[in-house]
Amino acid sequence: MRQSKLFTKTKKEVPTDEVSKNAELLIRGGFIYKEMAGVYSYLPLGLRVIKKIENIIREEMNAIDGQEITMTALQERETWEPTNQWSDEQVDVWFKTKLKNETELGLAVTHEAPITKIMKSFIQSYRDLPKFVYQFQTKFRNEIRAKSGIMRTREFVMKDLYSFCRDEKEHNEFYEKSKIAYQNIFKRTGIGHITYLTFASGGMFSKFSHEFQTITSTGEDTIYVDGSKGIAVNKEVYNDEVIESLGLSKENLVENRAVEVGNIFTLGTRFSDALELKYQTETGEFKSVFMGSYGIGPGRLMGTVVEALADDKGIIWPLSIAPFTVHLLVLGDEDSVRIEADKVYEKLLKADVEVLFDDRKEISAGEKFADADLLGMPYRVVVSTRSIKDGGVEVKKRNEPARPHDGLGAGGEKGKVISVEELLKLLKP
Ligand code: ATP
Ligand code: MG
Secondary structure: OEHHHOOOOOOOOOOOOOOOHHHHHHHHOOOEEEEEOOEEEEOHHHHHHHHHHHHHHHHHHHHOOOEEOOOOOEEEHHHHOOOOOOOOOOOOOOEEEEOOOOOEEEEOOOOHHHHHHHHHOOOOEHHHOOEEEEEEEEEEOOOOOOOOHHHOOOEEEEEEEEEEEOOHHHHHHHHHHHHHHHHHHHHHOOOHHHEEEEEEEEEOOEEEEEEEEEEOOOOOEEEEEEOOOOEEEEHHHOOHHHHHHOOOOHHHOEEEEEEEEEEEEEEEOHHHHHOOOEEEOOOOOEEEOEEEEEEEOHHHHHHHHHHHHOEOOEOOOOHHHOOOOEEEEEOOOOHHHHHHHHHHHHHHHHOOOOEEEEOOOOOOHHHHHHHHHHHOOOEEEEEOHHHHHOOOEEEEEOOOOOOOEOOOOOOOEOOEEEOHHHHHHHHOO
């Protein structure tokens, strides 16, 4: 994409009420637009990141037999009454509204009850189980605090998967598979090395639930990490008996701030009992379906990546979720240089490389470098009079440590000059 055609622009200023690093960088980069506190729109660059994150999640959910659907955001009071979750005392984040005829409706906080109702019309026999259903769908939550940018918002898309099994044993098998799928997701999105499977409070049907917590200083949670075992315990359940029962020892645990990027939860028969989702066993008895729920917020994940990986110049996107692989910069407005840069752009497109081409005129090299650092594409490729003289394009990885300044302006640490053919080999080995 040509940057001259992009309607968004980078900004030097951020809204004064914005305190989080992820919101600051994402707003300055034009990835998102703040509508109001805790409510953000995704602009072209931000949407490309979200879609890539969603696709990674989708692949991993499909790999464990998830089937994708989309449920509605408008929900009926009757759906949530059987589990006592309609009242504002029980669920304190509801946004509610009314039909013209005064019928009360809620805006989706979550979907356990609605999906249970849907599955009632399809699950009758043991032969219909197990089943796994997921969606990417907008949740509304009247959160009290909204100070963490896109990591805690009042309107956000969640990937929520729900599992339906014959019994606890069948459920546990899927639950273990989901852990691995989640670990794959966090590895593939670039935060696997700082994300820990964390024991957190359970419910009626299991002592613990499991959260996936990513270490970051701005996280709202406190966790105790055993680095050698690769697991952690949330402060909310941390005590001497818990530690011992998990086979952990207090010396080995290190306290950290972290953000919950995903969680998995054994629901048991809470919803299937209340909403009467039953199936007939091989011997003809009726049993409640055994359920679980599995959430990830793609927006929170994106914000977490920014928080955890950015440096003082801007964002550093992992290759897998970067809006573009290459940020191609043309320096100088001379025809010869621009013609050469156009050729490089066309060659990269032909090779299916995703390129953001900073073809803007009358923008200084310093500004282009600063924007490239802020926007955070994995490879910065420069075409300039000098790179042409040296026989190609100057390449620098965004996450490479800075080299001595070469006088090209802010962010202009030297890259390596290579030919376009070598560049293509580097990008498409
Ligand atoms: P938290 O404890 O952070 O409030 P939660 O336990 O209420 O989150 P769930 O309802 O289980 O979260 O939601 C599943 C996932 O959705 C979370 O792991 C997180 O990634 C994401 N999520 C939850 N609340 C928000 C929010 N307000 N804004 C953005 N993402 C969210
Ligand atoms: Mg939680």
